[in-house]
Every structure is written in C-alpha cells, then in structure tokens.
Amino acid sequence: MSKESFIYQLVPVAQADMREFGILASVTIAQAILESGWGRSAPGNNLFGIKGRRQQQVTKELISGKWIQIVDGFRVYDNWSDSVRDHSLLLAHNPRYSNVLHERGYRCASRELQRAGYATDPQYADKLIRIIEGSELTRFDQIEEERGYMMSSDDANKIINFLSAAWMSTEDAEARVEFHRLADELRKASGQQ
Template structure:
C-alpha cells in the first residue's frame, strides 16, 4: 500500500512540476512576443527622435504589465499617459504619494494601436509637458539607457521612487539594449 501511495505522490509531484514548467514557458513566450510586437516602433522612434528603444520598451513593460493591463489590452495605452476628452477613459491606477501606494481614479488616453501609443509617448518626450516643454530633454540627450532612465525619474515621469532602477533592471534582464543599435 505504501508503494502505491509513494508512486502516486511521486507521479503527482512530477505532474505539478510539469505544469509549472508549462506555465513558465507560456509566460516567457508571451514576453518574447510582446517585445517583438513593440520593438519595431520603438526603434523607429529612436531613429527619428533619439529616445532609446530600450527605455521605451522597458517603460511599456512596466507600465502595462507586458501589455496585459486593462489600459493596454483594451485601450492600447502602454504608458499610462493621461488625457482628457472623448478619446479617454477613467480607470483606477496606483500612485506613490506621501511615502505610500494609493489607488486613485485617473483619465487616460485611448489609442487605436500600441504603435500609436509609442508614437505619442515619444512625442511627450520630445515636446515635454504643458508646464515644461524641456521636461524630458535630458532623456533625449542621454548617452546611454541608464542615464535616460535616471533622467525620466528626475523629470517626474512616474511617482515610483524606484522607477529608474526598475527600468534598468528590465533592460538588463531582457537585454533590451540590443534594440538600441
């Protein structure tokens, strides 16, 4: 009886490990496909405006959870870019305020495609904000992706105090700097 139980246990253990491996493989494939989907437009924008493709891609990954967030999946907004008017939607978002994460409602732009979202993100870098047209100039002037990531954080792109470190980590982990060539 013990031998049968052990056999069932061992068989179940291997089956669970097999399922876990399949899930990991699926997730890795989804990440690879997401990178392939956004890389051409990110590279085109880098070529035209000198916003590093790796930075654009890392931001898209972090801001949209690999394109799976509701904002990215339903409204093609990869970067959490806020907007007003008929071409926007109100959604919940997390912001880091007064030393803690809080959930707020925000109005976000709606796009027809991820490529359109990437183009608009690049224009934000190039044209700056309503309060400062030069707000992201240091991102454009950066000589490497690490410098660009720190410039984004310094310019206040995101409320996350670890934003630059997270961008750099994503770029290193997925070797996104190879798209900067």
C-alpha cells in the same frame, strides 16, 4: 503572448522613434513592459499609462510617501504603435524630458525619466534598468545606418562585359547609347569613376 513576442511588436516603432527623437529603444520598450505588465494591462492600448481624458481608471500614486489608490483619466489609442508614437512625442515635446533625449546610456536615461517625474514610484529607474538588463533590450539600441549599396568592381565589370556583347550585337543606335549609359552607371556604382 510571449514576452519576446511583445518585445518584437514594439521594436520597429521604438527604433523608428529612436532615429527621429533620440529616445533609446531599450528605454521605450522597458517602459511599455513596466507600465503595461508585458501588454496584459493596457486599457485603451495605452502601454505607458499616459494621462488624458478619454477613459477613467483606478491607479496607484505615491503621494506624501504613501501609495494611494485614485481614479484618473488616461489616453486611448487605436493600437500599440500609436501608443509608442504618442509616448515619444510626449517626451520629445515636453521640456522636462529634454535630458532623456539623445542620452546614449540606458541607465542615465532611466534616471532622467524618474528625475523628470514620469512616475511617482521612487524605484522607477531601478525597475526600468532591471527590465532592460534582464531582457537584453540594449540589443535594440544598435541600429545599422542605412547605406547605399556599393557594388563590387568585379561584379560591375562582369555586367559591363555582358552589356558590351549586347552593344556589339546590335545596330540600334538608341540601344547602343543606353548600353553605354548603363555601363557608366555601373562604373559609378562600383566606385570606378
């Protein structure tokens, strides 16, 4: 799988969780890249190396200034989307990560993750920042707000003219009421009322 394919698999859930929890999508995606080696090393679909009890794995931890290989338990997920969601829930519900939530700067958010102890690697924040910048992940932090469709008054008036012609060509009282109601709704949708 290409790097871009890996990224685009994570974008929808990372952005949804950004809306819900305030965790920058760029930071979530960068952590998945760093922790899983672009998805190549994600046993149990665990993209973030989240500890748990479902499976034992060999991992490296920095302890007393030395990298030590240990065996530890890790969580298991049905798919990558579940892994991203659990990562967001972990950050959102653990008070030590509160400074990461709603942080609008990826550099600060990355440093807060490191400061909160997400990983033992003293270069963790710098690695995240390099990944974000190198893959231009901040492009996924900009989410267009969903807005209702605003019909132009010209389009509304054209449709109203068609409705008026239909209204005049029928003698059915119920149809006339419905045509009138639809014309009023079009006026509202186009900001004319």
